Amino acid sequence: MSHTIMTICRYLDLPYEGEDREISGIATLAEAGPEDLSFFHNEKYRKDLPSTRAAAVLTEEKYASELPEGVIPLITDEPYLLLARATELFAHRISTESEPPRLLGECEIDSSVRFGRNVTIGEGTVILAGTYIGDDVTIGENCLIHPNVTIYHGSRIGERCILHSGCVIGSDGYGFAHTRDGRHVKIHQLGGVVLGDEVEIGANTTVDRGALGDTIIGSGTKIDNQVQIGHNCMIGEHCLIVAQCGLAGSTKLGRNVVLGGQSATAGHLEIGDFAQFAARSGVTKSMEGGKVYGGAPAMEIKLWRRQQAALMRLAKGKK
Missing domain, CATH: 2.160.10.10 (Hexapeptide repeat proteins)
Known part of the structure; x- marks a missing residue:
């Protein structure tokens, strides 16, 4: 499925009179190719502007000069909202x-x-x-x-x-852009789900499809019942994820990571190889591999145990 830039801009009510090109998909600045539409809305990804290979980029005017020669800037003060609307053009057409x-x-x-x-x-x-x-x-x-x-x-x-x-494999990730008057516009999830070999997925577990790229679960990983895997998570090989865990979108787990029951991660963080988390850990930032963690927010488990002991002494009125 492809659309021209002119067609996309008409759909978005975005004025455009420049060169027309065929667009076959939507991708991030770093991953876009010469037939992709991309977008820029977050300073965290500004470093990717000068090197993107996208055909066109939805961006504010003040950033247009940072794009490589030949990449077409599509000027808007709401690039993320227009991205959300553009995804509808490329969404899979559901059929019976x-x-x-x-x-x-x-x-x-x-x-x-x-x-x-x-x-x-x-x-x-x-x-x-x-x-x-x-x-x-x-x-x-x-x-x-x-x-x-x-x-x-x-x-x-x-x-x-x-x-x-x-279990449900490939349901939509939870992604929305927001209008200035508070309405929520669906970002149609254009990626997929890839399971490696010998992966086991428990009963009533959900693995969301990627928003643009894929959600990936490495070979040998075992996921228990009633777990939620958010969109664009990348789970390494031979991980163990116990019941009722939740991974927010774009979480990256290395190989052989263990998450105890009811643990959860914030999105866009990385956990190193062979890290282990006690039950009900709350992972709020990226964590090194090869260590054991516990608590919420998660910390090295020895520190967490000392913290719990200190709290108990306070509760009992002891110094």
Whole structure:
């Protein structure tokens, strides 16, 4: 699906009389290619303006001169809001159309399973009753998909994965832009979900699709029941995420990270390899790998235990 810059600007009610180009998608400044529309709204990403390869960028006029030669500035005082509106042009068109999947070998699939279009399933995969698998999904070999799983369009499932009942793969991330009068405008989530090999997803767990890029879960990672994985999270290999944890959008976990039950992370932070968090940890900033943490806000667990002991002494009236 592609649109010209002129078409996009007309849709956005944005005046534009310059060169017209074909736009095939939307991407961040750092990831955009010569057929992508991008946007700039946050000083944190200003360093990416001079090197972006985007065809055009939604930006305020005062930043237009920082774009590379040949990149078209689309001038607006509300670039993030116009980005949100532009995503609707590139969103997947939901349909009730169905067609048989392409099977790459012998599979066992219950007759009640419903498929979208262009689904590919690897040999030896078992899919139980009541599951829905959307358009353009690929599922690897020897997977087990329990009853009533929902896999949204464009998701990619590796080999030997186990998806438990009621889990949802590829639902929309929680993304909105806000108008000046307080209305919320949906940012249509254009990315997907990628599961590596031997990933296990627990019952009633939700893995949101990426807003622009993909949400990625590394091979060997095991996620318990009732966990929420936000959009554009990147979870490394062989992580363990216990029940009722929540990861806000764009959280990055290294390999072999362990999150105890009901732990949560703020968004846009990084956790290093082999970090461990006690139950109910609240991770508010990026944390080094190879250490054990606890508490909210999370801190090294020895310090947290001393803190808890001190609080108990205060509560008992002791010095």
